[in-house]
Amino acid sequence: MASGCADETGPTEGTSWRLIGPAAGLSEKRCRLMRSSLGRGSDVCLFYVKGEFFAMDARCAHSGGPLCEGDIEEADGVLRVFCPWHYYDFDLRTGKSGTSLQQKVHEVKLEDGNVYVKHASCLSLQPVDEKS
Numbered sequence: 649m650a651s652g653c654a655d656e657t658g659p660t661e662g663t664s665w666r667l668i669g670p671a672a673g674l675s676e677k678r679c680r681l682m683r684s685s686l687g688r689g690s691d692v693c694l695f696y697v698k699g700e701f702f703a704m705d706a707r708c709a710h711s712g713g714p715l716c717e718g719d720i721e722e723a724d725g726v727l728r729v730f731c732p733w734h735y736y737d738f739d740l741r742t743g744k745s746g747t748s749l750q751q752k753v754h755e756v757k758l759e760d761g762n763v764y765v766k767h768a769s770c771l772s773l774q775p776v777d778e779k780s
């Protein structure tokens with residue numbers, strides 16, 4: 649699948665749109681972990697919820713919990729992911745939490761059936777886990 653580096657033709661450094669892959673395939677899972685070339689601390693979750701993609705840093709702003717494994721709930725029209733470690737919540741769109749924490753979110757766009765995420769590094773998808 650795509651490297652997340654604009655098909656190898658775009659910049660590999662600096663914030664830019666990173667091609668992730670075809671939306672049709674990416675929408676088959678609720679969350680995918682994308683590895684950052686900057687290291688684990690910059691990995692990103694790509695969520696697909698209610699027909700929309702959202703991207704946010706994969707490690708919880710509290711103590712680094714795996715947000716891709718968190719439950720997602722909707723309340724008052726706001727979609728939130730709940731960190732599986734201490735159950736802090738983060739708005740998928742803004743990254744704001746009911747606590748004072750702020751999770752970093754990244755812009756997502758769809759173009760010609762492909763998903764792009766704006767990020768400072770190359771992003772590569774984890775191998776697809778057929779069981780989930």
Ligand code: FES
Pocket residue numbers: 708709710711712713731732733734735736
């Ligand atoms: Fe996520 Fe504590 S690590 S709530």
